[in-house]
Amino acid sequence: MKQDDLLSKFPRAQLMSGPTPLERLDRLSEKLNIELWLKRDDLTGLGFGGNKTRQLEFYFGDALAQDADTVLITGAVQSNYVRSAAAAAARLGMKSVLQLEERVPDMGPEYYQSGNVLLAKILGAEHISFPVGEDEAGADLALHKRADELRAQGRNPYVIHLGLHHPPLGALGYVAAGQELHQQMQDFDAVVVPTGSGATHGGLLTGLKISGSSAKVMGICVRRNSQLQHERMVTVVENLANLLGIDPSALVRDIETRDEALAPGYGRLGPKSRSALELMAQTEGIFLDPVYTAKTFAGLLDLVQRNEIRRGQKVVMIHTGGLPALFGYQKELE
Known part of the structure; x- marks a missing residue:
C-alpha cells in the first residue's frame, strides 16, 4: 500500500x-x-x-461517522488536549465533557482558574473531575460512567480514551x-x-x-x-x-x-x-x-x-x- x-x-x-x-x-x-x-x-x-488539533481530526472524524453529538475526554487540569477538544466540538456543533485529573500537586489557584481552564469554560464545555493522576483505566471508566448518564438522557456520546488498550x-x-x-x-x-x-x-x-x-x-x-x-x-x-x-x-x-x-x-x-x-x-x-x-x-x-x-x-x-x-x-x- x-x-x-x-x-x-x-x-x-x-x-x-x-x-x-x-x-x-x-x-x-x-x-x-x-x-x-x-x-x-x-x-x-x-x-x-x-499539536492536539492534528490528533483530534481523526477522533472527531470517527465520532462524526458514528453520529455522536457529545465528546468526552480526560486530561490534566491544564491539559491542552481537553481545551482543544472543546474547541473542536464547538466548531463541529457538538457538546464536550472535559474530565480534569489531579496530576500536579500543590499548585496555586491560578492553575485551576486560568489558562486552559478559563478557555474551556468560554467554549461552553462541561467540567467533571477525577481525583487521581496516574490511573488511565480508572479515568476512562469514569468517562464511560458519564457517557452512560448522557446516553440515558437521549444523547449519543463518544469517548476519547486515554489508555493504551484502545486504537491510537x-x-x-x-x-x-x-x-x-x-x-x-x-x-x-x-x-x-x-x-x-x-x-x-x-x-x-x-x-x-x-x-x-x-x-x-x-x-x-x-x-x-x-x-x-x-x-x-x-x-x-x-x-x-x-x-x-x-x-x-x-x-x-x-x-x-x-x-x-x-x-x-x-x-x-x-x-x-x-x-x-x-x-x-x-x-x-x-x-x-x-x-x-x-x-x-x-x-x-x-x-x-x-x-x-x-x-x-x-x-x-x-x-x-x-x-x-x-x-x-x-x-x-x-
Whole structure:
C-alpha cells in the first residue's frame, strides 16, 4: 500500500487549515553551532492551536461517522488536549465533557482558574473531575460512567480514551505530520519531540519512516522516566502499526527516549526547563509552554551539550504549542 493511502481509510474531520510553518531559528543556530529549525505546530489555528488539533481530526472524524453529538475526554487540569477538544466540538456543533485529573500537586489557584481552564469554560464545555493522576483505566471508566448518564438522557456520546488498550486514532494525526515535515525538508539529521502519551512521538516516527526519512527521532520525556516511556512507546508504535497494517519491527528499533530534562516531574517547571523557556523567548521571541515544549528544548540543549547532537547538524524541534498553560503557571514563572 502506498503511504498516501495508509490514512485514507480513516474518517477525518477537517480542523487544520493547512501545513504548519517550518522556521529556521537563526540566532539560536549561531549560539548552539547547529542548524536549528522549529516545526510550528503551535500554529495549527483552532482554539489557540497546538499539536492536539492534528490528533483530534481523526477522533472527531470517527465520532462524526458514528453520529455522536457529545465528546468526552480526560486530561490534566491544564491539559491542552481537553481545551482543544472543546474547541473542536464547538466548531463541529457538538457538546464536550472535559474530565480534569489531579496530576500536579500543590499548585496555586491560578492553575485551576486560568489558562486552559478559563478557555474551556468560554467554549461552553462541561467540567467533571477525577481525583487521581496516574490511573488511565480508572479515568476512562469514569468517562464511560458519564457517557452512560448522557446516553440515558437521549444523547449519543463518544469517548476519547486515554489508555493504551484502545486504537491510537490520534497518532494518525502525527503520521500525517511526519509526511508533511518530510515534504517540507528531507535532509535533516534529527527531530526532537516531546513524549508523554506517546501519540505525537509514535505518529511522527511512523510518518517519517514510511516517508523514507533516515533522521533520528528523539523523544524527550515529559511524564515518565526513559525506561518506562520506552516501554510505553513500544506498545504505542505496535498498536499504531497494527492499525495501519504495517510491520512495526523497524519502527520499534528506532524508538529513542531521553529523560535528562524531566525533573522535577510532570507539569513541574524545573531549573533546566525554566532556563530553556527563557532562552527561547529572549533569543527568538518565541514562547514555550512549561509542561511539554520547555522540557523538549531543555532536552535538546542537553543533547547538544553531550555531543549527541553534533556541531553543524540540522535539527528540527516540534513546537507542540500549549501556550495557554503559561497563565496557569504564573506563580512558578514569577
